[in-house]
Amino acid sequence: MAAVDLLYFAWVRESIGIGHERATPPAEVADVAGLIDWLAARGGGYAEALADKTRLRAAVDQLFVPLDASIAGAREIALFPPVTGG
């Protein structure tokens, strides 16, 4: 697939060490969960932040989606913990 903007928030951002990067996932990465596994395989802060998917939420092109949502054609994917505003 094409290059995509990846955004990280809260402790996901802190563990990974950056809030934004561009990446080009391999074609076999089809959904958000697959993207998470692909990023976690980088090890280090990625592995630490992304090990437990039950603690993660995602947005594709700024819409909240479940982790089995397709990322085909996505321009921006955000990974973060459950929201705690208000």
Next chain:
Amino acid sequence: MAAVDLLYFAWVRESIGIGHERATPPAEVADVAGLIDWLAARGGGYAEALADKTRLRAAVDQLFVPLDASIAGAREIALFPPVTGG
């Protein structure tokens, strides 16, 4: 019974023409409904204001009561339309 303070509010007050008076109902007037009938029998604004009991509410010694509440020992009885504050 002893003399009692009678208070009237809103259109009950306007029809009767006064907001406060002291009166001594006869012994056979036992409840609020009886008091209303006794006052209505005075005619004029009293009759006009007090003819339809479904439009009236009452308080005895500043507590809202149904019209069949006793007035024995009451010091202050108020007659008024349903409240419309807020």
Next chain:
Amino acid sequence: MIRILVTEAAIDLAAELEGLERAGGGAVASFTGLVRDDGGVEELFLEHYPGATDEALAKLAAEAENRWSLAAATVIHRVGAMTPGERIVFVGTAAAHRSAALDACAFLIDRLKTDAPFWKRETRGQDARWVGERESDRHAADRWKRP
């Protein structure tokens, strides 16, 4: 901390809310009722039962404070003559949790409508008329009754 006020003076919203915020609950809810124009109303006159009003409002506030463990509750009702746009009534609550503050606020305004001795008279030109009871207000108040 309960604050009850029946007054002819304008309601100072900012001051009242800051008082509630200082109570330390973390969650503050408020309701403000304003005089409506409603087909050309020029004046709204609020009559009340002076001896009984404060007590009726204090009783409602105490019930709310108790039922929702409030940090603070404020109920203010204007009396006398007002014009459209003015604040008639203010209810504010402070609590540790938002649902307590919100529910208690709704309870207070719903019950005030049926339990506190106030009467409204609207004046449109030469026509002055007393506002009638609203069935919907009784239903709103009833939903707070507990089994």
Next chain:
Amino acid sequence: MIRILVTEAAIDLAAELEGLERAGGGAVASFTGLVRDDGGVEELFLEHYPGATDEALAKLAAEAENRWSLAAATVIHRVGAMTPGERIVFVGTAAAHRSAALDACAFLIDRLKTDAPFWKRETRGQDARWVGERESDRHAADRWKRP
């Protein structure tokens, strides 16, 4: 009339409420959330998802406006660093009927808690920790789902 604001500046409660009052509904409800001390919190930091926050709040406000026929809805959320006692969030609604204003206000704050991309980090001394999801918030948001 919908007003959405995500800001590092303090929330001016009086100005916001006056704006809602001018919308002409007659009934104005508000909810304010404050930073709580909660066992020695010195700083609360609010992070958000800049591209998505405004839209998430505007979507909720439009849903509320539509569902309750609101005259106005305002949602303001602070971001950045705050200290206990400061206002984090303000939700205000104006409507012709009090139940619409009150219900829409409760809806907005309940749904904001689960649907808007904000994250809280509390600092106590040397210890900074991200606040965890609250199960009760999900239940509160769920009650607004319609069949």
